[in-house]
Amino acid sequence: MTQSRTILILADDDPDDRLLTREAFEEAGYQGAFQFVEDGRQLLEYLDSSRKSLPGVILLDLNMPRMSGYEALTELKTDQALRRIPIIVLTTSSADEDVLRSYDLGVNSFITKPSSFQELTEVAKRVIDYWLETVKLPPQS
């Protein structure tokens, strides 16, 4: 699937995690464009400015400064177009309350950041396999 638009966007305030996640996706064979934002506010701004070419999937960290993943989620889900974009939570937390709250707010998957790079690459493979190669994503309007 060759698309010119950004397919993946990662919202994470941690530069190490942004680097590791990008490298893991690359090692897993991802060749599309990758967009990075550092908090919920930047995520909403980016999405609002790219309405003609929205990303296919959002990878969202929960614990971020300025605007958390939860706050961003709550806002996203009130927007007619943005609410359709599949969201994968990618967080350090494995706490039940975070899992429940995330699904309550309408996320599509909840993934706890694995502790090794090898496992992160495995996760990236599965995300690509399922969300980018199996699932039909909402078409661009």
Place this chain on the structure above:
Amino acid sequence: MSKSGPTASLNDHDEVFRLVFEAAPNGIVVVNDQGSVVLVNPQAERMFGYSREEFIGLRIEDLVPQRFRSAHVHHRKGFAKQPSQRGMGAGRDLHARRKDGSEFPVEIGLTPVPSPEGLLVVSSIVDTTERTRADNELRRYAADLERSNADLRNFAHVASHDLQEPLRKITAFGERLRKHCATALDEKGNDYLQRMTDASHRMQGLIEDLLTFSRVSMHQVPAEEVDLNQVLTTVLEDLEIAIGETGATIERTTPLPSIHADRSQMGQLFQNLVSNALKFHRPGETPRITVSAMRPVLGKVTLEFRDHGIGFEPRYADRIFGIFQRLHGRNEYEGTGVGLAICRKIVELHHGTITALGEPGVGARFLVELPLRQPSTPPES
């Protein structure tokens, strides 16, 4: 009190009653229907700082702090209308006032006594300063303890979460380093990298165990009927691989009872104790483990997990339950030293006790005493 014999004279009685009155440990103040003090005992003199002479003619309100006086007059008139023997000021904190104006907390019992001169009221007064202070101290101590326990639980939980974050990076970048730069490093450099990676994996294990421990501590125990036979069976199934690898024999020498407990925590307790027994077997010998229960006594049952492994010095019997306590080097036996700490936490949450008995080279026995019923807890919300 038994009735006195017919030979006792009235005067004898008077003398006995006077002595009782004088020697009573409570302060006694007798007031007439006008609210004036007519009789006091020595204890009341000591309490209030008035001499007997000064007392007589005082109004009872003089013994009450200024701010309560008008209410007191009202209460006193109410009592006079419906006199009965009772405690004073039910549910209120009562205070009395000394001659020098200082106040002290009191408990007062009132007894109406009809007399030719009208209704007398006998007030029996206990100075509760000491008790109130002790009560307050105990309450403050309990609150402090509860708070520090909560802080500790919270600390372990938060710390282990936050500690995981940088550790994850160390592990991940270590892997990247190995993948991309292994050839650039000489043998020594690769050895350093390996040691670093091993250490961060160990740290990961410690943090995960700390998290498990803090989760157990934060857990409320719901009372549920749990068949411990079933718990043991499940645990043995879960440990099938480890049991198979070591060739261990595990014998249940008596049936185990059903008790009120948290099922998953009982599973964790059994699993940790059996794993422990499997792990510390004597080199070259297959582990032999027995699990049994003694007959319940006084609502409590004692379970025994006995192995014939390496045992331990009796002086370590308490230390082995401490968190991160290990008696052996990492290269001898793996593990973080949290397993038995978790066992103790679980047993304590169930209002029980756990004891370890060991003899080097002979084996270890773990005795777990658990109540059959948990004390009633407020209904789950």
